[in-house]
Amino acid sequence: xxxxxxxxxxxGAPLGDLATDGALFAEAAEVRDRTVGDRxxxxxxIELSNRCRKNCLYCGIRSGNGEVxxxxxxxxEVLEAACGAWSAGIGSVVIQAGERTDEAFVGRIERLVxxxxxxxxxxxxxxxxxxxxxxxxxxxxxxxxxHRYLLRIEASSPVLYGRLHxxxxxxxxxxxxxxxxxxAGYQVGTGGMIGLPFQRVEDLADDxxxxxxxxxxxxxxxxxxxxxxxxxxxxxxxxxxxxRLQLALRMIALLRLEMPDINIAATTALHALHPRGRELGxxxxxxxxxxxxxxxxxxxxxxxxxxxxxxxxxxxxxxVVRDRAWGDAPHYASRRAASKSEE
Ligand code: SAH
Ligand code: SF4
Numbered sequence: 386x387x388x389x390x391x392x393x394x395x396x397g398a399p400l401g402d403l404a405t406d407g408a409l410f411a412e413a414a415e416v417r418d419r420t421v422g423d424r425x426x427x428x429x430x431i432e433l434s435n436r437c438r439k440n441c442l443y444c445g446i447r448s449g450n451g452e453v454x455x456x457x458x459x460x461x462e463v464l465e466a467a468c469g470a471w472s473a474g475i476g477s478v479v480i481q482a483g484e485r486t487d488e489a490f491v492g493r494i495e496r497l498v499x500x501x502x503x504x505x506x507x508x509x510x511x512x513x514x515x516x517x518x519x520x521x522x523x524x525x526x527x528x529x530x531x532h533r534y535l536l537r538i539e540a541s542s543p544v545l546y547g548r549l550h551x552x553x554x555x556x557x558x559x560x561x562x563x564x565x566x567x568x569a570g571y572q573v574g575t576g577g578m579i580g581l582p583f584q585r586v587e588d589l590a591d592d593x594x595x596x597x598x599x600x601x602x603x604x605x606x607x608x609x610x611x612x613x614x615x616x617x618x619x620x621x622x623x624x625x626x627x628x629r630l631q632l633a634l635r636m637i638a639l640l641r642l643e644m645p646d647i648n649i650a651a652t653t654a655l656h657a658l659h660p661r662g663r664e665l666g667x668x669x670x671x672x673x674x675x676x677x678x679x680x681x682x683x684x685x686x687x688x689x690x691x692x693x694x695x696x697x698x699x700x701x702x703x704x705v706v707r708d709r710a711w712g713d714a715p716h717y718a719s720r721r722a723a724s725k726s727e728e
Contacts, residue, residue, distance in 0.1 A: 425673060479535065499529045510532065536566065537642045557638070572713060651671035657692045
């Protein structure tokens with residue numbers, strides 16, 4: 386395990402040439418091969434809706450952006466997208482959307498998860514990424530059949546979090562949600578954005594320590610990318626886009642070395658900054674890909690940031706697990722076993 390100072394030293398080394406990080410990436414990839422295997426797991430990402438009640442300062446589909454055409458997929462469209470993924474050999478899907486907490490939405494997700502489970506006779510793995518909810522809602526969705534949940538902390542520093550969100554968004558609430566998810570039984574994934582305005586390499590080191598402290602099962606991190614209709618775009622980041630990509634790769638590699646047996650995604654935002662961004666992520670220790678399987682008609686409307694790739698389904702450059710395995714992180718099984726033996 387590296388100390389905070391050691392993490393800062395690696396993250397703070399001069400940026401500009403990916404080749405200088407070759408040894409770090411190779412070590413992380415080697416650890417990945419030995420712990421979670423040398424193949425990547427694929428989840429089909431379904432972007433259910435861009436309606437959102439929140440107003441995060443960095444995000445293109447924030448409620449305050451009046452220029453977005455809002456959409457919501459029908460149950461049939463979601464089932465079709467999931468079936469398409471299944472036919473392509475993908476054993477699990479991620480359902481993501483803007484945040485809504487009204488009972489109409491909560492009940493709909495509960496029924497939809499149940500329908501997906503029934504339609505696949507239990508075989509389809511379901512991950513949700515639907516923001517902050519009450520512990521009871523998390524339990525309902527878990528009982529319906531979802532078993533993994535992604536909720537990024539975005540920035541583990543409460544001060545930085547505060548500068549990226551309106552005053553009524555609460556850092557503490559996000560942490561409480563992560564704890565509630567774990568309590569409900571989910572495999573818990575979190576993560577953050579890299580290269581944000583106001584962010585320093587010390588904050589990124591603290592993100593890694595936060596992931597370790599939270600004992601997470603999965604992580605999705607990616608470079609921050611401006612969205613022209615989001616207010617944060619008016620604030621300059623200390624890092625160029627190339628530097629954010631390199632920092633994101635360093636973060637992936639360091640996290641793999643710190644937490645060898647978790648799942649780490651090579652995210653779409655890496656791909657947005659570099660045509661081979663996801664390949665670079667895997668070479669730095671990631672083992673999960675989340676290609677978009679959302680129906681094409683609505684794809685342009687789920688624009689979290691500028692330049693989000695419209696099609697990222699070409700996985701020809703990867704050694705992919707094709708047997709529809711869920712690909713749960715070994716970390717989850719070992720932490721459950723550990724907590725049982727303590728009881
Ligand atoms: N509403 C849910 C899920 C959808 S947003 C939630 O917020 O949890 C999914 C992720 O998109 C967020 O967690 C955030 O990290 C990322 N995101 C949003 N805007 C972004 C931007 N401008 N650049 C990079 N990532 C962004
Ligand atoms: Fe909504 Fe998520 Fe975007 Fe925040 S990041 S505005 S919660 S979709």
